[in-house]
Amino acid sequence: MKVINKNQFIITYFNLYGVKLVTQSTQEESLLNRYGKTLRTDRWWFEPLLVGIGLFLFIMYSTVSAAILGNYWSYEIGPYLSPFFEPLFYTDVIPKWVSPAIFILWAPLSFRMTCYYYRRAYYRSYFLSPPACAVREPANSYAGESTVPLIVQNIHRFAMYGALIFVPILWNGAIRSFYWEGEIGIGVGSLILTLNAFLLSGYTLGCHSFRHLVGGGLNSFTGSKYQVIRKKVWDMVSSLNAHHKKWAWSSLIIVGFSDLYVHMVAAEWIVDFNTWGSFF
Amino acid sequence: MPIVELKVWRGGDDGEYQTFHVEYDEGEVILDVVHRLQSTQAQDLAVRWNCKAGKCGSCSAEVNGKPSLMCMTRMINFTSGDVIAISPMKTFPLIKDLVTDVAWNYENARKVPHFKPKERDADGKHRMMQIDIERGQEFHQCIECYLCQNVCHVIRDHPENKENFVGPRFFIQMAQVNMHPLESVSQKPDALEGYGLDYCNITKCCTDVCPAGIKITDNAIIPLKERLIDDKFDPLRWLGRKIKIGNSK
Ligand code: SF4
Ligand code: SF4
Numbered sequence: 156m157k158v159i160n161k162n163q164f165i166i167t168y169f170n171l172y173g174v175k176l177v178t179q180s181t182q183e184e185s186l187l188n189r190y191g192k193t194l195r196t197d198r199w200w201f202e203p204l205l206v207g208i209g210l211f212l213f214i215m216y217s218t219v220s221a222a223i224l225g226n227y228w229s230y231e232i233g234p235y236l237s238p239f240f241e242p243l244f245y246t247d248v249i250p251k252w253v254s255p256a257i258f259i260l261w262a263p264l265s266f267r268m269t270c271y272y273y274r275r276a277y278y279r280s281y282f283l284s285p286p287a288c289a290v291r292e293p294a295n296s297y298a299g300e301s302t303v304p305l306i307v308q309n310i311h312r313f314a315m316y317g318a319l320i321f322v323p324i325l326w327n328g329a330i331r332s333f334y335w336e337g338e339i340g341i342g343v344g345s346l347i348l349t350l351n352a353f354l355l356s357g358y359t360l361g362c363h364s365f366r367h368l369v370g371g372g373l374n375s376f377t378g379s380k381y382q383v384i385r386k387k388v389w390d391m392v393s394s395l396n397a398h399h400k401k402w403a404w405s406s407l408i409i410v411g412f413s414d415l416y417v418h419m420v421a422a423e424w425i426v427d428f429n430t431w432g433s434f435f
Numbered sequence: 436m437p438i439v440e441l442k443v444w445r446g447g448d449d450g451e452y453q454t455f456h457v458e459y460d461e462g463e464v465i466l467d468v469v470h471r472l473q474s475t476q477a478q479d480l481a482v483r484w485n486c487k488a489g490k491c492g493s494c495s496a497e498v499n500g501k502p503s504l505m506c507m508t509r510m511i512n513f514t515s516g517d518v519i520a521i522s523p524m525k526t527f528p529l530i531k532d533l534v535t536d537v538a539w540n541y542e543n544a545r546k547v548p549h550f551k552p553k554e555r556d557a558d559g560k561h562r563m564m565q566i567d568i569e570r571g572q573e574f575h576q577c578i579e580c581y582l583c584q585n586v587c588h589v590i591r592d593h594p595e596n597k598e599n600f601v602g603p604r605f606f607i608q609m610a611q612v613n614m615h616p617l618e619s620v621s622q623k624p625d626a627l628e629g630y631g632l633d634y635c636n637i638t639k640c641c642t643d644v645c646p647a648g649i650k651i652t653d654n655a656i657i658p659l660k661e662r663l664i665d666d667k668f669d670p671l672r673w674l675g676r677k678i679k680i681g682n683s684k
């Protein structure tokens with residue numbers, strides 16, 4: 156077996172981006188002499204690589220499932236509707252090749268794209284800005300989120316208002332999944348959709364902008380009864396927020412899996428264990 | 436005693452790494468080993484330290500490329516024969532060996548808004564509740580080691596940004612003032628502008644290295660960014676301020 160040398164690996168990783176790691180000024184050069192790209196000896200490249208692959212897979216999968224295949228891969232079976240298509244927009248006016256998911260996906264998409272956690276994740280993994288702490292950033296200049304285009308990230312709170320609407324909508328889908336042809340029941344699909352709604356709620360309600368909205372913007376929590384209540388809510392949101400990264404990943408993985416599960420049951424690739432019997 | 440190979444930066448900008456073999460004990464920290472090096476092989480080695488307890492913030496350096504306090508980096512994490520590179524902090528001008536000039540931080544300390552309390556109550560007193568100042572008390576844990584300033588890529592990799600960016604250490608100071616229940620600073624429209632909050636891309640290295648465990652990014656920078664968005668980008672807030680509803684801080 157050929158063993159890949161770590162340095163070789165790192166260089167390949169950078170070269171993927173066609174990035175030159177050499178800088179011009181002599182001051183910079185002397186710093187490069189002293190510190191190289193990094194003096195770190197641990198596996199600092201592992202987390203950004205894993206995160207980069209994970210996000211890439213999700214983006215690929217959701218694009219294919221929700222936007223490209225759309226109506227050509229059934230997303231609904233029995234009481235289950237894939238969360239990518241919730242709420243279902245369907246009229247005869249829209250041609251078949253237009254996926255009903257694209258009418259709603261922009262909302263969760265813009266929410267996740269501008270989320271403070273995902274920003275950190277893709278700035279590190281894709282922009283290499285920086286790839287890991289104390290590892291030289293390849294770009295020669297940097298203005299962060301102070302100029303176009305990244306200044307756009309400031310819309311996150313508006314994306315959050317949109318995402319809040321989806322919390323009850325997905326709970327509605329989860330509750331519906333316990334009811335089929337006039338009969339209350341339960342199936343593996345109902346449990347998955349409920350888990351999905353739960354994780355999405357934890358992710359959305361732990362949002363930094365939401366935390367600011369409910370109480371983070373206040374300087375006093377004791378001025379009025381209303382402020383005392385806001386402090387309580389702020390505390391709850393803060394405890395979700397402390398684990399925002401975990402909520403972000405678990406809800407991302409489960410929403411993709413819920414979609415895949417519904418597709419697989421609908422395509423009769425697998426059988427859904429439930430109290431109703433077959434949906435076919 | 437087991438022995439490690441230390442590669443220590445010696446000299447100024449045109450210096451080089453020198454290799455030493457130094458004995459150590461499992462219970463020691465890097466700073467102990469550096470002191471042994473200083474007393475046995477390199478008497479002229481320049482190194483800053485004071486408390487050896489992670490409280491004074493003097494012994495900041497980079498150990499195998501990781502910004503850390505030398506007095507809090509344990510030798511038990513290494514095994515005999517390991518090579519350990521010890522370098523001065525990259526972001527500040529080098530004076531000699533492991534000692535850098537951190538004056539830029541003091542300039543920023545003067546630059547950021549300072550606490551100006553509101554008017555006193557009618558009886559001549561200032562009143563505030565514990566629950567309202569808890570948030571700011573997290574930031575009091577700062578030991579001013581400037582490791583967060585050192586690791587921040589905004590200035591570490593782009594020194595030209597030093598003029599427009601005060602750095603995470605001073606973002607927590609701004610947060611402490613801006614969130615204080617008695618402050619009057621945040622009422623000023625430009626209270627948060629011009630300090631480089633928007634240069635931070637929340638990649639959290641400052642939080643990762645902070646030896647005081649302060650959640651710099653989550654509890655200071657992002658809340659300040661949100662407050663700045665209130666002032667600058669949010670049309671609903673702007674309207675609210677015009678017709679005087681919404682958040683009264
Ligand atoms: S989170 Fe912001 S301030 Fe902290 S190190 Fe990263 S860019 Fe710098
Ligand atoms: S915030 Fe943390 S890392 Fe930064 S100077 Fe203070 S103690 Fe050091």
Ligand code: FES
Pocket residue numbers: 266269270271272273311315358359361362363364365399
């Ligand atoms: S959803 Fe992650 S910060 Fe808002």
Ligand code: FES
Pocket residue numbers: 484485486487488489490491492493494495504505506507
């Ligand atoms: S010597 Fe005081 S913090 Fe290390």
